[in-house]
Amino acid sequence: MITAIKQLYQQGRIRPLDYQFARFTHELDHTPCVVLVAALISHELGRGNLCLELNHLYHDPLFELSLAESNKLRTLADIDGMAEGPLISSLLSSPVISDGETNTPMVLDGKRLYLYRYWQHECRVAQQLLKGRTKSEDLQETRRILDRLFQRNYVTLFENRPDTGDANVLQEYLIKWLDIELTKAIDWRACIQTLTSAGLPDDLHSLDQLIPPQYCLNWQKTAASMAATQPLVVISGGPGTGKTTTVTRLLAMLVEKGLNQGKIPDIRLVAPTGKASARLTESIGGALSDLHCGEDVRDLIPSQAGTIHRLLGVIPNRPEFRHNASNPLHLDILVVDEASMVDLPLMRHLLDALPDHTQIILLGDRDQLASVDAGSVLGDICSAAEGGFSLEQADTLEQLTGFNFKGWATSQSQPINDRFCQLQKSYRFDARSGIGTLAKAVNRGDAKQIPHIFQQSFSDIALHPLDENSYQQLMSLCVQGYSPYLQAIQNQRDEKSVLHAFNRFRLLCALREGRLGVEGLNDRIRQALARKNLIPSEGLWYSGRPVLITRNAHDLGLYNGDIGLTLPDKNGRLKVVFELPDGSLKHLLPSRLPEHQTVFAMTVHKSQGSEFPHTVMALPEQMTPILTRELVYTGITRAKSRLDLFAPPQILIKAIRQKTQRSSGLKDRLINHAR
Numbered sequence: 150m151i152t153a154i155k156q157l158y159q160q161g162r163i164r165p166l167d168y169q170f171a172r173f174t175h176e177l178d179h180t181p182c183v184v185l186v187a188a189l190i191s192h193e194l195g196r197g198n199l200c201l202e203l204n205h206l207y208h209d210p211l212f213e214l215s216l217a218e219s220n221k222l223r224t225l226a227d228i229d230g231m232a233e234g235p236l237i238s239s240l241l242s243s244p245v246i247s248d249g250e251t252n253t254p255m256v257l258d259g260k261r262l263y264l265y266r267y268w269q270h271e272c273r274v275a276q277q278l279l280k281g282r283t284k285s286e287d288l289q290e291t292r293r294i295l296d297r298l299f300q301r302n303y304v305t306l307f308e309n310r311p312d313t314g315d316a317n318v319l320q321e322y323l324i325k326w327l328d329i330e331l332t333k334a335i336d337w338r339a340c341i342q343t344l345t346s347a348g349l350p351d352d353l354h355s356l357d358q359l360i361p362p363q364y365c366l367n368w369q370k371t372a373a374s375m376a377a378t379q380p381l382v383v384i385s386g387g388p389g390t391g392k393t394t395t396v397t398r399l400l401a402m403l404v405e406k407g408l409n410q411g412k413i414p415d416i417r418l419v420a421p422t423g424k425a426s427a428r429l430t431e432s433i434g435g436a437l438s439d440l441h442c443g444e445d446v447r448d449l450i451p452s453q454a455g456t457i458h459r460l461l462g463v464i465p466n467r468p469e470f471r472h473n474a475s476n477p478l479h480l481d482i483l484v485v486d487e488a489s490m491v492d493l494p495l496m497r498h499l500l501d502a503l504p505d506h507t508q509i510i511l512l513g514d515r516d517q518l519a520s521v522d523a524g525s526v527l528g529d530i531c532s533a534a535e536g537g538f539s540l541e542q543a544d545t546l547e548q549l550t551g552f553n554f555k556g557w558a559t560s561q562s563q564p565i566n567d568r569f570c571q572l573q574k575s576y577r578f579d580a581r582s583g584i585g586t587l588a589k590a591v592n593r594g595d596a597k598q599i600p601h602i603f604q605q606s607f608s609d610i611a612l613h614p615l616d617e618n619s620y621q622q623l624m625s626l627c628v629q630g631y632s633p634y635l636q637a638i639q640n641q642r643d644e645k646s647v648l649h650a651f652n653r654f655r656l657l658c659a660l661r662e663g664r665l666g667v668e669g670l671n672d673r674i675r676q677a678l679a680r681k682n683l684i685p686s687e688g689l690w691y692s693g694r695p696v697l698i699t700r701n702a703h704d705l706g707l708y709n710g711d712i713g714l715t716l717p718d719k720n721g722r723l724k725v726v727f728e729l730p731d732g733s734l735k736h737l738l739p740s741r742l743p744e745h746q747t748v749f750a751m752t753v754h755k756s757q758g759s760e761f762p763h764t765v766m767a768l769p770e771q772m773t774p775i776l777t778r779e780l781v782y783t784g785i786t787r788a789k790s791r792l793d794l795f796a797p798p799q800i801l802i803k804a805i806r807q808k809t810q811r812s813s814g815l816k817d818r819l820i821n822h823a824r
């Protein structure tokens with residue numbers, strides 16, 4: 150078996166690491182099936198899977214080989230006709246595999262095989278997510294605070310009234326903005342009359358009686374209500390569904406309750422990357438100014454977010470952090486934004502470093518690409534938790550919001566269900582937005598709808614089938630999109646304005662290599678910009694060169710994914726300028742930069758946590774395993790106002806049909822409260 154694995158390595162079909170682990174295993178146990186599973190577990194980890202499902206051994210292609218090649222390996226490993234029971238016994242009799250009770254390189258937990266370390270991470274994360282009990286609180290006091298924080302905004306409702314006499318449009322408008330759920334119970338004639346005849350926002354207050362709170366289901370308020378009693382709240386929602394708005398109000402509620410009890414909570418906001426934390430800082434700033442609370446409460450909500458690595462304290466060249474279970478952080482409430490980007494090991498380190506009493510709020514979009522490294526923690530939590538609230542939680546939520554949640558409750562509910570809330574409604578994209586419509590269809594996997602959506606008259610999206618003509622068009626769009634920041638440099642505008650102008654446009658692609666990958670596109674865009682005399686055609690470093698950091702450099706405060714621009718200082722010397730999460734600028738000589746690359750084009754993976762007013766996405770001409778529904782959805786939702794998609798329609802459709810499934814036992818552990 151080890152010879153066959155070695156051959157795969159020599160043919161470049163598995164990673165050196167996979168072969169090394171199989172060889173290490175082989176030194177301790179020659180049993181062919183044990184050596185095979187060692188190589189397979191390592192290989193699966195490389196593909197983002199946390200474990201190897203035993204049935205994969207029987208049915209699927211192994212190492213993505215052909216079925217014939219896979220069957221040959223099965224024969225070599227003697228697992229061909231072997232029933233599952235004997236296979237499990239045979240694996241467990243190996244000195245390198247245990248059920249987790251002893252420390253062995255691999256663990257067989259039920260029908261899942263893990264590397265010991267990842268099995269431990271998974272068990273620990275599940276334990277930490279389930280720990281802590283529901284707090285009993287003064288629900289009346291909390292309700293009063295929540296009602297104030299989530300009060301109706303009649304000024305906005307008044308100012309944005311549709312200019313129409315169409316009763317259906319007006320009714321839809323009220324339903325959306327007042328979160329009306331029980332539509333049949335409402336006197337619509339009276340409501341519409343009130344809406345259309347109002348001369349001032351204050352005239353709309355009669356809607357308080359016509360549409361009482363028990364008819365309205367505001368999921369944002371529901372999410373905040375959960376935090377009143379739960380030690381952990383997970384809030385998932387697509388772009389613009391109000392995660393930041395909700396978490397800001399939720400924090401205001403917790404701070405106000407704390408102050409009423411004479412406690413000042415210590416709150417921290419973090420995100421996995423510098424870019425994502427900068428964006429959180431920016432949007433929290435906006436949401437803070439809109440809060441209905443006292444100044445004392447507002448002042449205690451942090452307006453700055455940082456990175457998880459910084460919070461935990463990186464120790465140079467070591468995988469562990471300064472803060473851990475034996476040296477925990479001092480904080481009462483932790484908000485983690487863009488939680489979909491957090492991989493399992495990092496989530497474990499983070500949860501381990503929190504004291505028992507810390508309340509955790511995880512925010513993210515479960516439909517986005519999973520973390521680059523192994524696991525899909527947020528996705529697993531969300532799918533474990535989506536079955537409906539417990540009856541007790543439904544009762545608590547009714548007391549806190551006024552809405553009857555019986556229809557959302559079940560007696561089969563698990564504890565994790567009471568800690569999860571999905572926000573559905575986007576407040577950013579309106580009904581006329583192509584971006585929102587497209588993102589929803591992609592998410593549903595509704596590939597057939599996609600061509601129709603592009604044929605409708607949405608002004609914010611366009612699909613360009615890929616041919617030589619459209620490739621030229623792609624280049625022209627890039628020249629158009631990047632000209633403003635290059636002109637801003639020529640006009641000697643200040644550095645922040647130049648950086649902001651650069652961030653208004655971005656080209657995203659799926660792959661690194663090839664004509665439609667980062668490398669090919671970066672070269673072509675540079676040539677196209679040089680032809681317009683916007684940048685020089687020669688030389689590695691030039692004014693305007695955008696660079697993407699590709700490796701964390703904690704000593705410099707720069708992280709994988711950070712983007713800087715090369716700009717001349719007042720002596721004409723080129724420096725790369727980065728805007729840090731706190732808004733300050735960092736200047737570095739090109740020679741001091743950690744690993745980096747040019748970034749006119751970047752991968753969708755690297756764009757996670759960022760948004761651009763105008764996003765262009767180019768998909769390759771051939772199908773590859775990297776092209777998935779999550780990748781297309783993540784790319785689309787980076788666009789704030791305009792999306793140009795360059796893709797062969799059949800590739801787009803195939804990609805949307807390819808949904809990522811990462812093997813993991815976290816969901817089952819959360820449901821079954823295992824280990």
Ligand SMILES: Nc1ncnc2c1ncn2[C@@H]1O[C@H](COP(=O)(O)OP(=O)(O)OP(=O)(O)O)[C@@H](O)[C@H]1O
Binds near residue numbers: 387388392395
């Ligand atoms: N309930 C609401 N009513 C009206 N407007 C809202 C509501 N919730 C959010 N918004 C507005 O929608 C926009 C997006 O909200 P927010 O930034 O909180 O969403 P988000 O989910 O955090 O978005 P992203 O994931 O893209 O950062 C903001 O302009 C915000 O003011």
